[in-house]
């Protein structure tokens with residue numbers, strides 16, 4: 001028997017609330033982008049920041065879309081190319097399909113938000129819950145006003161577990177997302193001054209994260225970082241809504257308590273009490289921050305009815321993804337340097353974590369620990385201070401050399417002693433050659449910056465000009 005389609009034609013049409021012109025086949029996937037569209041996908045013509053999906057609706061149908069969901073007033077334009085569903089508002093229709101997917105699901109649903117670690121936590125949950133049942137998780141970092149309904153609309157009816165990431169740049173964004181996801185278990189990884197330019201204070205950020213409670217199912221549980229300064233504020237807000245609070249961390253009162261951890265260069269070993277169950281597991285990627293996130297992950301596994309022992313086994317297979325700690329050996333056999341790619345994202349919390357991680361990474365005899373740092377963006381008025389403070393951390397752990405670029409990183413660079421200053425440029429592009437030229441066999445080099453700082457090309461240049469030997473563990 002063929003697997004059930006994601007949506008039968010009738011269920012899909014009913015969920016959109018629209019009207020179909022022509023024969024609607026079953027829908028096997030959902031797409032909002034013709035570049036990644038697959039045959040059988042329903043294409044939603046979303047109005048984005050730069051593009052109007054309606055400009056691609058015809059191409060979507062020609063590429064084999066089962067239908068195109070478009071605004072009523074333009075439905076007639078595309079009906080020659082295939083089945084068209086006209087709706088009053090395309091984004092609302094996508095939300096409605098997402099809500100219908102959630103309504104028909106009998107899965108345990110986990111919602112993840114927080115200032116850092118959302119995607120990593122979601123990916124870890126996806127990995128470690130899989131041995132306990134069919135597990136579905138949102139793709140990539142799809143966590144905003146279109147990403148969340150898109151992820152929900154793809155939620156298969158058969159899934160046992162569903163994991164959804166929710167993000168925000170401003171107050172009032174997480175609430176509506178959470179009401180769509182309706183998690184049984186909500187995780188707030190941590191609260192840090194990220195996107196602070198849109199907020200008055202860290203407390204205001206905590207309040208915006210707490211909006212996840214608005215959609216958390218009655219009787220649901222929230223997992224909160226017990227070691228975070230905002231814990232009490234968040235716990236009070238959750239309790240006010242009648243939710244059960246479970247803290248994770250090192251704190252003596254944490255219900256999910258770290259008992260012991262060993263952070264090795266390629267992995268960590270953890271022993272923790274997960275609400276009374278003592279488990280020991282290995283995390284297949286390094287970093288203290290991943291140990292912290294793993295406590296929330298294991299707590300959610302237990303609360304969702306997953307198998308803790310199997311989850312612990314699976315955790316050993318975790319790999320740091322590209323841009324978020326991926327490790328590569330560059331150079332030639334017996335003359336390699338270690339490259340750590342952190343180019344996807346940077347804020348004070350993840351910067352500290354990455355620097356601590358580099359400090360822990362062994363180098364060969366004569367090798368140096370080198371950080372290549374681009375601006376952390378969206379930090380508002382205190383940005384230069386927050387950058388300069390990172391210099392203290394670098395001096396404390398004793399990194400050997402720092403290359404920096406961007407106007408904010410200038411503050412960090414100037415705060416370093418001359419022997420640690422490797423080079424500075426206004427833009428990443430102009431730093432590339434000096435970094436490539438400086439790295440020698442035996443070194444460990446970590447590249448980090450906000451995506452907008454464009455540090456990725458430095459990583460690529462290191463790879464192409466030194467040569468990639470192997471993916472390190």
Ligand SMILES: Nc1ncnc2c1ncn2[C@@H]1O[C@H](COP(=O)(O)OP(=O)(O)O)[C@@H](O)[C@H]1O
Pocket residue numbers: 114115116117118119120121141189190289290292293323324325342345346349350351353354
């Ligand atoms: N708990 C944490 N504390 C500090 N840094 C973290 C934590 N979790 C993840 N990170 C780091 O933050 C960066 C972004 O991680 P990611 O999981 O993509 O977060 P998000 O989805 O919230 O943007 C990565 O460099 C990662 O190593």
Ligand SMILES: [Mg+2]
Pocket residue numbers: 118119120140141143165
């Ligand atoms: Mg993310």
